[in-house]
Amino acid sequence: MNARLITRAKEWTQEQPWELYATQIFVLMRNEIRRNLFARRRLWVYLLAAIPVVILLVQRAFARNTAEPFYIESATRVLARIVHLYYVRLGIFFACMGIFTWLFRGEVVERTLHYQFLVPVRREVLVIGKFLAGTLISIFLFESAVLACFYLTYDRFGAAGWSYIFDGPGLHQLGAYLLVTALTCIGYGSVFLALSLLFKNPIVPGLVLMGWETIAPILPAWAQRLSVTSYLRHLCPVELPVEGPLAIFTVVAEPVAPVLAILGLLCLSVAVLVLSCFLIDRIEITYTAE
């Protein structure tokens, strides 16, 4: 039985026109990036990414002198909060809601989805192409913003700041922030893509998802596995103390190895994408009913 299954799987793999799929994904990504990244209606997403950068720029403009090295630890915690409490919890969440729900619903609103369905492209390939485009857009925007925040945070310390980056834990932290940012985009992206295929108006389920992500830390371990942020907290390079009114947003859970956290989030995203591939097959072009 297993041997037959393996043979069948091999045959299936050989039958697939992978080169064609690759070309199609490339073209779909190109079209989507042009449509989504360089559009005026995406200004608010740029703003979401830029708010902490602007605040850090303003702070730098007022504090012209080089900061005391003594404050590097405190600046590091501020940066960790910016990444985990602002970008992961709010900025990337709402940006992904905007970008990924628009991938298909936007085409329905603009009445152009039928063009995607009238070409010899499998709908699964369409989902993957659009998802990758959305991921690329969001990662580009938010990793640029995180990089800018990182630079502005440590550059004001002068030589001490650069030493912290290259001789201390700075580079490792930057790598972790960039990884967390990318994984957040992938995780939320896959979820919002699926929500946009499930609901005509994905904003309400999006807000429910936000509630779920907020209460995830107090849920049992198995339920936490269905939360994007529960995987990400294990990748945080800086321990954030649970205190004050922000405590509700701060996650405390059993430690998990970073590799497992990354794999867990990627598996969750792939599972949600597979669900999207099933959902796209149900979509019909009835613009008047939208």
Next chain:
Amino acid sequence: MTSPNRQIVFDSVSKFYGEVLGVNRVSFALDPGITSLVGPNGSGKTTLLNLLTGLIKPTRGSIHVLGLTTGQPVELFRQVGYCTQFDSFPPGSTGYDFIFWPLRLHGFGREQAARLTDEALERAGMTQVARRKVAGYSKGMRQRIRLAQAIAHHPSVLVLDEPLNGLDPIARAEAIALFGALAVQGMHVIISSHILEEVDRISDRVVLMSSGYVVAEGQIREVRQEVRDHPMQILVRCSNAARLASAAFELNHVVEAKIVNDGRGVLIRTRDAEQFYLRLNKIVCSGLIEVEAVAPADDDVDSIYQYLIGCNGGPI
């Protein structure tokens, strides 16, 4: 008989939008050539075309296009081109991009896609404006660029939803000539249109629709023959109209013979056209009259539709 792999087959297809009927129990098989889909607004023409191309799924029944189902998009859409009536385009796209990038999705290489794009633009008469943004096109230009996209990959089945809308008379004549040329090459050309007299001239067969049902289907003359309740009208232009009218009245199947205004012809209404033509041959052979022309006066889609559906000259 044409092989099912060369036909478009609808087998007991129904489509309901919730409780609203789209089309019901539609069955037919179409051979290559031009097929006109005729019916008033809301009769189910677009639903039928969207079902054929998989944009919507049937509630019941099955559809095969050249032996393929809509579950095989890669194979199906190499064979099918669909010019929809949705007047919308990807934002910011130029006429050239609108054709070129879908061709790349077909798997054509850059050079081949560029060559096919140029060819399609040429056929649709859009070469000069191809680099302009579609948003700046007139309605007729938008219609033509959609047509160019539908034919660019050389499909075997061309589906056109109201393709003559917005075209000026010259462009309309060119489009009709193009459809005819494509059909001659052995393509299926399926046209939904309400400009009956123009579509009528080039159609090999007609599918008449009303309220989601196919009320008649086949070659226009065959369909006309089925409408037995409505006597067929034949206009005979001849030298001695009164004599012909008198001879016609002797025939049981002739229900009316009316001399036309200029006195040089008779409009005959008969329940058996074949018998009338035989009798007319005999009259001509006897030398009583000289016939200039004989033509069916209501052997067109418009008349047939009005007989079947009872549409009193309203917009179809």
